[in-house]
Amino acid sequence: MGFFLQLLIGGLSVGFVxxxxxxxxxxxxxxxxxxxxxHGELLALxxxxxxxxxxxxxxxxxxxxxxxxxxxxxTGILIxxxxxxxxIGEKLIFVIMLTVGLAAMFKGLILLxxxxxxxxxxxxxxxxxxxxxxxxxxxxxxxxxFGIGIFFLILFGLFFKFSSQGIYxxxxxxNQRAALSLGVNVRQVFALSWAIAALVAGMSGVILGIINGxxxxxxxxxxxxxFPVIILGGLDSIGGAIVGGLIIGLLETFTGGYIxxxxxxxxxxxxxxxxxxxxxxxxxxxxxxxxx
Amino acid sequence: xKKIQLHPCGNFNESYSRELTIFSTDFGRIWAVVGVLILLLxxxxxxxxxxxxxxxxxxxxxxxxxGLNLLTGFTGQISxxxxxxxxxxxxxxxxxxxxxHLPIFITIPAAGLITAxxxxxxxxxxxxxxxxxxxxxxxxxxxxxxxVLIHWExxxxxxxxxxxxxxxxxxxxxxxxxPFYYIIFPLLIxxxxxxxNLVRTRFGRAWIAIRDNDRAAEGMGIPIFPYKVFAFAVSSxxxxxxxxxxxxYMGSITTExxxxxxxxEYLAMVIIGGMGSISGSIFGAVFITVLNEVLRxxxxxxxxxxIVTHLGLSxxxxxxxxxxxxxxxxxxFEPRGLAEVWRIVRSNFRLWPFPY
Numbered sequence: 001m002g003f004f005l006q007l008l009i010g011g012l013s014v015g016f017v018x019x020x021x022x023x024x025x026x027x028x029x030x031x032x033x034x035x036x037x038x039h040g041e042l043l044a045l046x047x048x049x050x051x052x053x054x055x056x057x058x059x060x061x062x063x064x065x066x067x068x069x070x071x072x073x074x075t076g077i078l079i080x081x082x083x084x085x086x087x088i089g090e091k092l093i094f095v096i097m098l099t100v101g102l103a104a105m106f107k108g109l110i111l112l113x114x115x116x117x118x119x120x121x122x123x124x125x126x127x128x129x130x131x132x133x134x135x136x137x138x139x140x141x142x143x144x145x146f147g148i149g150i151f152f153l154i155l156f157g158l159f160f161k162f163s164s165q166g167i168y169x170x171x172x173x174x175n176q177r178a179a180l181s182l183g184v185n186v187r188q189v190f191a192l193s194w195a196i197a198a199l200v201a202g203m204s205g206v207i208l209g210i211i212n213g214x215x216x217x218x219x220x221x222x223x224x225x226x227f228p229v230i231i232l233g234g235l236d237s238i239g240g241a242i243v244g245g246l247i248i249g250l251l252e253t254f255t256g257g258y259i260x261x262x263x264x265x266x267x268x269x270x271x272x273x274x275x276x277x278x279x280x281x282x283x284x285x286x287x288x289x290x291x292x
Numbered sequence: 293x294k295k296i297q298l299h300p301c302g303n304f305n306e307s308y309s310r311e312l313t314i315f316s317t318d319f320g321r322i323w324a325v326v327g328v329l330i331l332l333l334x335x336x337x338x339x340x341x342x343x344x345x346x347x348x349x350x351x352x353x354x355x356x357x358x359g360l361n362l363l364t365g366f367t368g369q370i371s372x373x374x375x376x377x378x379x380x381x382x383x384x385x386x387x388x389x390x391x392x393h394l395p396i397f398i399t400i401p402a403a404g405l406i407t408a409x410x411x412x413x414x415x416x417x418x419x420x421x422x423x424x425x426x427x428x429x430x431x432x433x434x435x436x437x438x439x440v441l442i443h444w445e446x447x448x449x450x451x452x453x454x455x456x457x458x459x460x461x462x463x464x465x466x467x468x469x470x471p472f473y474y475i476i477f478p479l480l481i482x483x484x485x486x487x488x489n490l491v492r493t494r495f496g497r498a499w500i501a502i503r504d505n506d507r508a509a510e511g512m513g514i515p516i517f518p519y520k521v522f523a524f525a526v527s528s529x530x531x532x533x534x535x536x537x538x539x540x541y542m543g544s545i546t547t548e549x550x551x552x553x554x555x556x557e558y559l560a561m562v563i564i565g566g567m568g569s570i571s572g573s574i575f576g577a578v579f580i581t582v583l584n585e586v587l588r589x590x591x592x593x594x595x596x597x598x599i600v601t602h603l604g605l606s607x608x609x610x611x612x613x614x615x616x617x618x619x620x621x622x623x624x625f626e627p628r629g630l631a632e633v634w635r636i637v638r639s640n641f642r643l644w645p646f647p648y
């Protein structure tokens with residue numbers, strides 16, 4: 001029973017991080033229908049920005065975190081401005097391959113500067129944040145993850161529901177042409193969605209860095225694990241990303257614990273194929289109806 | 293004697309068969325023959341075996357990329373699992389050669405057929421999915437195949453790898469770069485010929501119709517699902533064929549090379565070469581393979597120079613960086629790839645003294 005509970009808690013924590021990193025991905029897809037293969041590299045960038053701020057510049061944790069978010073925000077705007085703007089309206093495969101190229105570029109750049117080593121942040125979370133209850137123990141990192149994750153989930157929920165920019169973004173996602181003709185600045189919306197996505201990705205990168213240390217190979221591999229999560233949750237649903245993340249995290253941990261550790265990494269993809277065959281639009285995704 | 297045909301000043305296709313010809317002039321046909329002859333004579337020149345090695349791996353990559361281009365460029369189904377299919381072919385060839393001791397001219401096509409079967413399984417989701425969803429499904433296929441190759445130890449010996457016997461052909465043992473060159477290049481020409489002609493048949497036209505507008509194609513009475521699965525089968529056949537050839541050429545295989553970055557590399561070759569162009573696939577394979585080798589050479593020589601070792605920099609990631617830059621630049625500035633560049637150069641020559 002203790003083992004089961006420990007797996008349950010572990011799975012939920014891992015799943016929450018998956019969900020958080022999938023949120024940024026969904027954000028881009030929702031407003032510009034771009035499938036971002038460079039997502040893992042965006043995560044890594046966030047992790048490394050935080051590393052610079054906290055170890056090289058020796059800023060206090062709060063300021064380092066805020067500056068990381070700002071740096072990621074600017075990176076997102078630059079990516080959209082320089083690379084993606086000229087591809088609006090191009091075929092899907094070009095956009096996908098562009099993000100694949102960007103992924104290789106960023107990964108090469110990061111490796112060039114930091115090489116493939118594992119970096120850890122100095123320990124700054126107070127031990128008293130952790131929850132210890134009988135056999136169940138939740139380390140402080142995961143408590144912080146839950147806190148930050150729920151905070152941002154509510155923040156983005158409110159942003160999309162009530163702020164004018166959020167409403168513009170939803171309108172563009174729904175029908176780009178109609179939004180344009182009603183005076184929505186679509187370019188600005190795209191730039192903003194990339195910026196927010198990079199920000200969320202950077203934040204998840206920092207959290208992952210606190211949990212496992214920063215390593216570009218691990219983080220970019222994690223960027224691909226986003227796919228099962230978003231397919232399960234529905235490609236265009238932010239809440240779905242969290243639910244999908246939790247389910248995938250639990251499945252992974254339980255497979256690793258009870259069946260075989262080597263099956264752990266491939267189980268999300270097996271699930272992915274089945275979901276695609278049975279319910280391609282996921283749990284909460286918008287169903288596109290198309291008749292021939 | 294037949295009159296030699298030259299290009300008229302403009303496109304005047306007066307019949308359908310004229311539009312479908314591969315060589316519109318005798319000039320092109322003659323140059324194609326001359327080009328093939330030059331390729332066959334290259335190993336006789338006094339050049340280093342390294343060049344022959346690079347040409348061989350380029351040839352193998354070209355076969356595989358032609359397959360991917362049939363699927364992605366002609367049928368419009370983006371696949372991120374081509375590297376895994378290449379691996380399936382390599383393992384199928386290796387297992388047939390070591391367990392059943394079959395000769396090379398049976399194992400290679402057989403490996404292609406086995407891979408085609410596997411490819412058809414992963415083509416089945418294309419019945420319901422398209423675009424992004426299909427791409428993600430093939431991504432899952434990549435990871436699942438990789439897992440099976442590593443963990444089905446009874447067949448694949450897992451991470452130990454398989455060592456292949458020297459292939460023998462008509463009583464001779466094939467060994468070394470030059471003899472392999474004479475196996476790989478005739479096969480490349482054969483596979484190119486098959487692909488070029490396949491595209492002109494009813495199948496090829498159906499694929500192009502599905503790529504351009506699947507709903508319209510269905511409306512015009514093309515059963516899109518069987519044609520998509522067939523495209524997956526043909527594409528995987530090419531990948532498996534090339535994979536088995538690669539396994540023989542390398543002599544021993546492990547599961548390592550057949551990962552996602554190989555699939556991405558093949559897609560990059562298709563895009564840089566030119567989607568929907570068979571010759572473009574070959575250009576793309578040449579470009580990326582040569583780029584890889586040049587970058588490796590450059591980083592190696594830079595690593596050995598005194599300044600860099602003094603600074604303690606690691607330049608190996610430069611390769612990955614420039615590789616990404618090449619893909620990004622091609623997509624931003626010439627999305628139709630090298631085939632389009634080649635077409636522009638050719639038409640400039642054709643019209644040369646008079647620019648109209």
